[in-house]
Structure formats: C-alpha cells, structure tokens
Amino acid sequence: MLGRGILRGLIETGRNFCGSYYDPARLTTVQYPEEKLPPQENARTLPFLVYDGQDPLAGLRCTACTICEQECPAHCIRIVKDTVKKPDYLGKMQFHPKVFDIDAMVCMSCGVCVEVCPFDSIKMDRVFELAQDRRALVLHKMNLAKSNQYYREIHPTEAAAVDAARDEEQRKARAKKAAAPAILTP
Amino acid sequence: MNALDQIFVSTLHRLAGFAPASARPLVSMLLIIAGLMALFGTCFALATILERKTLGRMQNRYGPNRVGPFGLFQPIADGVKMLIKEDIVPFSADQALHFLAPLVLTVPVWLAFAVLPFGRNMSAIELDSGILFFFAIGSASELAVFMAGWSSQNKYSLLGAMRAIAQMISYEVPLVLASVPALIAAGSLSLPAIVQAQSGFALGWVPRWNVFTPWGLAGFALFLIAATAESNRCPFDLPEGESELIAGYLTEYSGFKYALFFLGEYLGLFAVTGLAVTLFLGGWQAPAPWLQWLPTWGWFALKFSALIFLFIWARATLPRLRLDQLLHFAWKFLVPLALINLVVAVAWCKSGLWQFPAALEIRWLLGAGVLAASYVGLGRSWKGGYPERRQYNYAQ
Amino acid sequence: MLNEISFYLLAALTVACAVAAMALRRLVHCALCAAAAFAGLALIYLQLDAEFVGFAQLLVYVGAIAILIVFAVLLTRGEEAAPGGRQSSPSWISGVGIAVLLLAGLLLPILASPSLQHGAPPAPVPSVKRIGEELMTRYVLPLEMVGVLLTAALLGAVVIALREPSDGNLPGNSPAQQRAKTGEAMNL
Numbered sequence: 001m002l003g004r005g006i007l008r009g010l011i012e013t014g015r016n017f018c019g020s021y022y023d024p025a026r027l028t029t030v031q032y033p034e035e036k037l038p039p040q041e042n043a044r045t046l047p048f049l050v051y052d053g054q055d056p057l058a059g060l061r062c063t064a065c066t067i068c069e070q071e072c073p074a075h076c077i078r079i080v081k082d083t084v085k086k087p088d089y090l091g092k093m094q095f096h097p098k099v100f101d102i103d104a105m106v107c108m109s110c111g112v113c114v115e116v117c118p119f120d121s122i123k124m125d126r127v128f129e130l131a132q133d134r135r136a137l138v139l140h141k142m143n144l145a146k147s148n149q150y151y152r153e154i155h156p157t158e159a160a161a162v163d164a165a166r167d168e169e170q171r172k173a174r175a176k177k178a179a180a181p182a183i184l185t186p
Numbered sequence: 187m188n189a190l191d192q193i194f195v196s197t198l199h200r201l202a203g204f205a206p207a208s209a210r211p212l213v214s215m216l217l218i219i220a221g222l223m224a225l226f227g228t229c230f231a232l233a234t235i236l237e238r239k240t241l242g243r244m245q246n247r248y249g250p251n252r253v254g255p256f257g258l259f260q261p262i263a264d265g266v267k268m269l270i271k272e273d274i275v276p277f278s279a280d281q282a283l284h285f286l287a288p289l290v291l292t293v294p295v296w297l298a299f300a301v302l303p304f305g306r307n308m309s310a311i312e313l314d315s316g317i318l319f320f321f322a323i324g325s326a327s328e329l330a331v332f333m334a335g336w337s338s339q340n341k342y343s344l345l346g347a348m349r350a351i352a353q354m355i356s357y358e359v360p361l362v363l364a365s366v367p368a369l370i371a372a373g374s375l376s377l378p379a380i381v382q383a384q385s386g387f388a389l390g391w392v393p394r395w396n397v398f399t400p401w402g403l404a405g406f407a408l409f410l411i412a413a414t415a416e417s418n419r420c421p422f423d424l425p426e427g428e429s430e431l432i433a434g435y436l437t438e439y440s441g442f443k444y445a446l447f448f449l450g451e452y453l454g455l456f457a458v459t460g461l462a463v464t465l466f467l468g469g470w471q472a473p474a475p476w477l478q479w480l481p482t483w484g485w486f487a488l489k490f491s492a493l494i495f496l497f498i499w500a501r502a503t504l505p506r507l508r509l510d511q512l513l514h515f516a517w518k519f520l521v522p523l524a525l526i527n528l529v530v531a532v533a534w535c536k537s538g539l540w541q542f543p544a545a546l547e548i549r550w551l552l553g554a555g556v557l558a559a560s561y562v563g564l565g566r567s568w569k570g571g572y573p574e575r576r577q578y579n580y581a582q
Numbered sequence: 583m584l585n586e587i588s589f590y591l592l593a594a595l596t597v598a599c600a601v602a603a604m605a606l607r608r609l610v611h612c613a614l615c616a617a618a619a620f621a622g623l624a625l626i627y628l629q630l631d632a633e634f635v636g637f638a639q640l641l642v643y644v645g646a647i648a649i650l651i652v653f654a655v656l657l658t659r660g661e662e663a664a665p666g667g668r669q670s671s672p673s674w675i676s677g678v679g680i681a682v683l684l685l686a687g688l689l690l691p692i693l694a695s696p697s698l699q700h701g702a703p704p705a706p707v708p709s710v711k712r713i714g715e716e717l718m719t720r721y722v723l724p725l726e727m728v729g730v731l732l733t734a735a736l737l738g739a740v741v742i743a744l745r746e747p748s749d750g751n752l753p754g755n756s757p758a759q760q761r762a763k764t765g766e767a768m769n770l
Contacts, residue, residue, distance in 0.1 A: 002565030009503040013244040017499075020243040029247045283610070315710050318637040322624075325645025329617060332652050336610055348656055351649060358645075375710045 041155055044109055044124035047102060049144045052089060056145040061121030063088065064097040068113035068122055076106035077113065088119075089166060090173045100141040104130065120162045126154050191481040194221070195307050218310045222299050230452045231261035237498050244502035271441035276338060279438060283337035288439070288446035291330035294323040295450050298457035303378045305470045305483035316377040317369065320461060321362055324416070327450070328354045331425070334447070335435035346434035349509050350418065350425035356516040357415035357422075361458075363524035364408035367401050367531030368465040377461075381469030395468035400553030401531035404561075406466040408524050410496070413458040415512070417451055419497060421504035422512060455497065456490075463489045519568050526560045588629055596622030609655055617648035634710050 019026030030037050053059040064081040080099035088094045113122050125146070152159040189196075198221075202214035235257060239249030250257040275284055301316040303309040313319055328351055335347020369375060372383035386394045396402035415422040425434050436447055463469060467489050470482035480488075507515065530553045537549050599619035603612045620643035627636035671677065692698070706712075717725050 001562060002568070006504065010499060013499060013503045016246055017240065017244045020246060026246055027243070027248070031248070280608075280610075283614070313633060315633045315637055318634065318641065318710075322637040322640035322645060325641055325649075326621070328645065328649060329614070329652070332649070332656075333614065336656070344656065348653070351653070355646070355649060373711075 043126045045128050046107055046125050047122050048125040048146045050121055050148050050151050051145050052148050061119050062097055063094040063119055067116050071112050071116045074106045074108050076103040102139045104139050105137045235260045240498045241502050268445035273441040276438050278339045280337040283333045287330050287334035288443045291327050291450040292446050294327045295453040297323050301377055302460040303381050303469055304486050309378055315375040317375050331435055338438035343435050343437050356513055357412045360408055360520035360524045361412035364405045365465050367405050368396050377464050384468040393473050397466045400557055401527050404527045404557045409462050417455040420501040421507050427506050459493045519564050530556050592625050613651045613655055617644050620644050634713055
C-alpha cells in the first residue's frame with residue numbers, strides 16, 4: 001500500500017530520536033577530544049626506538065646496523081654510527097647510533113623497518129596527537145627512545161613475544177657461559 | 187486565567203495609550219509589527235538550532251553542541267558568519283533584480299503573519315477574507331525565485347529556478363484545495379471565525395477540531411504534504427538539493443542575501459504551519475475543558491511546535507523526490523484526492539442534519555470509506571514515474 | 583484626505599509600472615514591471631475596501647498570470663542576453679494619435695454619464711458571503727460558462743503538451759513500443 005514504507009521509515013527515525021536519550025547504541029558519537037575511543041593494540045603510526053632498563057642511552061637496543069635505513073621505502077631514516085662500542089643484552093659489544101633521525105612527514109607507517117630489524121629495537125608507536133605549530137617534524141634519537149615498559153603497555157602480545165625470545169636467548173647464553181670452562185687468567 | 191490569556195492584548199492597549207489618540211492605530215500597528223518580527227525572528231533562530239539538533243538525534247549523533255549550553259548560541263554564530271561574509275555579485279548579473287530578489291521573497295512572507303490568530307483576540311488584522319490574503323501573498327513570493335534564478339545569468343540557476351517555480355505552482359493547487367473543506371465547514375474565509383467554528387466538544391470530551399473528521403484528517407495530511415512542498419523542504423527540496431550538485435537559484439547569493447533567502451524559507455514554513463494549526467487543529471483552543479488553564483497562545487505554541495517537529499521528522503526520514511516524481515505526485519495523486527476530499531466534506535456538512543441514532547458512525551464510515559478507497563485506488567494507479575518493468579528473458 | 587493621497591500614490595505607482603513595462607529595454611524587466619502594475623491595481627481595489635477582488639487580483643494576476651508570462655519568456659527567449667534595438671518605433675506619431683483617441687473614447691462616456699452628477703451612494707461592504715451568494719444565484723450561468731471555458735483551456739493545454747514528445751520520451755512507453763523492444767531482444 002502506498003505510504004507503508006514512509007511509515008516504517010518514520011517509526012525508525014522516531015525510535016532513533018527517543019532512543020538517543022537513553023540507549024547508547026542509538027547515539028554512537030564519541031565526542032573527541034573530551035572522550036576518546038579505547039586504542040587498539042594493532043594500531044600503528046610512527047616508529048620508536050626501544051631501550052631496556054632506565055637509561056635510554058645505555059639500554060638502547062639499536063646497534064646502528066642501518067638495515068632499516070636501507071629498507072625504508074620512503075628513505076626517511078638517517079643513521080650515523082658511533083665509533084664507541086657498548087655491550088648488549090647478551091654481553092656482546094655492539095656499535096650504537098650517534099644520530100638516528102626519522103622524518104615524520106615522510107614516514108608512511110608501513111612497518112618495514114620493524115619487520116627487518118634483527119635486534120627488535122625499532123617498533124611501531126601508537127601516538128597520533130602529533131600536530132604542532134612549530135616545524136619540529138624530524139624526530140631525533142632522544143625523541144624516539146622509549147622504554148620497554150612503554151612497549152609492553154602499548155603492544156602487550158608483541159612485547160611479550162619479544163621479551164620471551166630475548167629471555168630465551170639470554171638463558172642460552174648464560175648456560176653456554178656456565179658450561180664453558182672458566183678462562184683462568186695467567 | 188483570563189488575565190494571562192489576554193496579557194499581550196492588554197499590554198498593547200496600555201502601550202498604545204501613551205500615544206495621542208489620532209496616532210493610536212498607527213502606534214498599535216507598529217507595536218504589533220515589532221512584536222511579531224521579534225517573536226518570529228527568535229523562532230527562526232531557535233528553529234535552526236533545534237532542527238539541527240533534532241536531525242542529529244534522529245541520525246544517531248549529537249547536533250551542534252559546542253557554542254553555548256547545548257549549542258543554543260549556534261544561531262548567533264551563524265548570523266555573525268553570514269553577516270561578515272563577502273557579498274559577491276557576478277559581473278554579468280542583473281544588478282537590480284539580484285538585489286531585489288531576497289526582498290521580494292521575504293516581505294510577503296512577513297505579511298502572512300498578520301492574519302494568523304495566535305490566541306483569543308490575537309490576530310493582528312481581522313480580515314473578512316483572511317485566508318485569501320494568505321494564499322495571495324504566498325503566491326507573490328514565487329516571483330522572487332524567478333528573479334533570483336534569472337538575475338544570476340547562469341544557465342543552471344535558470345533551470346533550477348524553473349524547476350522550483352514548477353514545483354511551487356504545482357503544489358499550490360492541493361494546498362488551496364485541501365484548505366477549502368475547512369472553509370466550507372466554517373462558512374467563512376476569516377481565520378478567527380474558522381477557529382471559532384471549531385469550538386465546543388462533541389460527546390462531551392472530543393474537541394470539534396476539523397482534524398477529528400474523516401475529511402479533516404485527509405485534508406490535514408494533504409495540507410501538510412503540500413506545505414512541505416511549498417516551502418521547499420525535504421523530501422521536496424529539489425531547488426535546494428540540486429544546488430549541492432550543480433547549481434540552483436541560490437548559487438550566486440552569499441552572505442546576508444543568502445541569509446535572507448534562508449529566513450524567507452523558514453518564515454514561510456512557520457506561516458503555513460500556523461495556518462495548518464488554525465484550519466485543522468482548532469487554532470488556539472484547548473483539547474479538553476479542564477485543560478483551559480493554559481493560555482490560548484500557549485496552546486497555539488504547543489500545536490505549532492508539534493507540527494514543526496513533524497516537519498523535521500519528515501526531513502530526517504525521507505529521501506528527496508525527483509522532479510518528475512514530484513510533479514506526478516502533485517497532479518496525479520494529490521489533486522484528485524483533494525477533490526474527492528472536498529466532495530466528502532460537503533457530504534459530511536450536509537449530512538450533519540441527520541437525526542437518527544447511529545448517524546455519526548454512519549457518516550464516519552461513509553466518509554472514511556470513500557477516502558480510503560480513493561487513496562488505495564490512486565496509490566495503485568500511480569507508479570512513481572517509472573516505466574514498465576522490462577522482461578529479461580535470459581537473465582532469470 | 584488620507585484616502586486621496588493614497589489613491590494618487592497608488593495610481594502613480596501603477597501608471598509608472600505600466601509605462602516601465604512598455605518602455606524598458608530588457609524583456610524580463612518589462613514582465614516584472616507588468617506584475618508590479620497588477621499589484622498596484624490590487625492595492626487600488628484594496629483601498630476601495632473591495633477585499634475579495636483585491637486579493638483575488640493578487641492571487642490570479644501576480645501569482646499565476648505573471649508567472650505564466652515569466653515562464654513564457656524563460657522558455658522562448660531564455661538564452662537571449664542582449665536587449666533589443668530601438669525602443670521607439672519610427673511611426674510614433676500615429677501611435678500617440680491612436681492613444682489619444684482611445685483615451686477620449688473612454689473618458690467622454692465616463693464624464694458624460696449621469697452617475698457623476700449625484701454623489702456616490704454609500705458603498706455596501708461586500709462580504710465574501712454576499713459575493714458567494716450572488717455568484718451562486720444571480721450569476722451562476724456566467725460562473726459555469728467561465729468554468730467550462732477554463733476546463734477547455736486546460737484540456738487544450740494538456741493536448742498540446744502531450745503531442746510534443748513524439749519520439750518516445752516520457753509518455754512514449756506504449757505497449758506497442760514495449761513489445762517492439764522485447765521483440766528485438768528475442769530475435770537477437
């Protein structure tokens with residue numbers, strides 16, 4: 001009959017109107033920035049460098065191997081290797097970067113640097129409220145270094161897997177050192 | 187509460203008493219004009235924000251809620267924005283017509299408020315042929331659409347203006363035809379007399395409003411549909427909706443002239459809603475004898491707001507009609523239905539003299555039956571402007 | 583006194599609009615000035631307390647006839663932007679002569695009529711009810727004739743409009759054409 005569809009439509013919008021006052025399913029607006037949606041674990045925006053422990057310089061996992069710089073499709077990473085070596089979590093002496101710059105304007109959040117890093121030192125961050133009125137668009141090493149604790153907060157499953165792998169490696173290295181006879185200094 | 191009811195009338199008399207006796211009619215008329223303009227200007231501002239918020243709620247979102255508490259200062263922000271915009275007039279436009287078009291639209295619409303009875307003794311002018319005045323000046327504002335479209339010297343504005351005028355003159359016919367039964371029932375063209383004719387209560391509790399008769403219900407629905415089309419509101423907002431796509435008669439207008447067009451459209455809506463309340467919903471009368479403590483202008487305001495809500499509800503629900511669908515709907519559905527409604531109304535009025543016991547039920551059955559049958563019949567015969575369905579022999 | 587001033591003002595407005603409707607260069611301006619002249623006439627009727635006639639004049643002339651003229655201008659000369667050439671014709675003297683003759687022909691009987699000798703009787707205020715009653719009793723035959731004439735005009739307009747899309751536009755989906763279309767699809 002003519003008009004049946006119109007009535008059904010009117011009833012639906014009427015229910016929307018009345019329901020929007022008490023039913024959260026009928027008013028799904030999230031009034032950003034006062035209210036925010038809960039962040040999702042797999043979200044990614046820009047990369048950051050992970051450091052273990054409290055000291056960003058001493059615990060930085062990055063060894064300046066420059067694989068991420070070479071693999072980055074947008075060529076937004078610039079690394080300058082330092083000449084001094086530091087021990088890593090296994091005790092081996094590694095280089096570390098003197099300069100590690102990421103051009104945030106160029107980075108396209110593809111995550112290739114994360115995939116190719118052999119040392120689990122660069123991971124994707126989740127921050128997006130980065131708009132500013134100064135032209136501070138190049139992120140330096142000290143901006144990028146964030147603790148492993150932070151990494152565990154934002155990507156729990158990934159961080160748990162990485163930590164488990166690293167602990168396994170450490171255990172094996174310690175077992176090997178304990179099994180090998182001590183070198184007596186003459 | 188007679189004092190509260192007549193508070194505006196008594197205030198007017200007291201204020202006009204300050205003027206010398208020879209100038210008193212002029213002063214009182216000026217006061218009425220100022221009052222109406224202030225009232226309906228505020229109504230316009232409130233209507234814009236409440237419409238946006240109501241549309242938002244019906245679309246599962248908040249409306250504007252940043253400016254002021256619950257967004258209620260939004261019209262002020264909109265007004266300031268419109269006023270400070272640059273007024274661009276195209277170089278090849280017809281300067282005089284381009285300037286005059288918003289005025290020719292808005293002035294007749296302000297005039298329409300002069301005859302509406304807002305409460306007991308509260309219509310600005312009591313004309314013997316008030317409703318004829320209303321329709322006459324309503325039709326005078328259609329020339330403004332043409333002026334706006336023509337003066338822009340823009341092919342698309344011209345087409346948009348032609349379509350807009352076609353829509354407006356097509357829907358004038360059902361509008362007037364749907365209001366004629368109310369005039370027949372009241373026996374007068376004067377709006378306060380029409381309201382008076384709807385006073386009293388049948389069976390002790392049912393108000394004698396025109397909407398509670400079969401022809402009144404159908405006429406009310408027809409009037410509301412035609413009113414939606416006359417003020418270019420969704421689902422009949424082809425003149426404005428097209429301006430999102432290509433152009434329309436409003437393209438070359440910016441700043442305050444656009445605000446005047448907007449104002450004219452909303453005021454037209456208010457005027458025709460006021461007329462619907464007067465003709466069909468009993469004007470300023472209360473629906474029950476024990477509800478008469480609310481002043482008559484309060485009842486008018488309540489019914490008015492309910493109808494405006496209905497218009498906003500329709501806008502949120504219905505998609506826009508295409509031009510040919512619109513015109514088919516007017517000429518092939520609404521006009522025959524309005525004519526049948528007129529016949530049923532005359533039959534109702536003539537059969538009001540029947541005295542035998544089940545007279546009211548029989549009259550209702552006959553009237554409602556004829557109207558329902560014609561509605562269903564016309565609905566079946568109207569295919570919405572689509573051609574016959576093709577038979578695809580291989581794609582079953 | 584106020585009555586006379588208002589009458590002279592309205593008359594001046596109407597005459598000015600009528601002259602403008604004749605003398606302006608652009609056709610659309612002329613049409614709109616004609617509409618303004620109609621509105622001026624309606625105001626004169628209103629000034630004479632003839633409410634029904636005044637509003638009916640507005641509704642019919644300004645609301646329908648002016649729009650009809652405007653549509654005619656739009657549909658036929660819609661694209662023309664440049665106004666026409668000379669506004670005054672070469673034989674304007676004979677035009678003035680004819681106009682003077684016409685005015686004399688209208689004025690002389692009016693001035694010589696006996697109703698100007700005695701003053702105007704008090705005009706009855708024509709309520710709409712009285713107009714309706716007169717239309718339905720004394721003038722019912724002219725009313726019905728006008729109705730028949732308008733119906734004939736409406737039917738004529740519909741017939742003329744129907745005949746124009748001759749090659750299958752909107753009313754062209756006749757059953758014969760439909761069968762032809764599906765017949766073509768069947769025969770591949």
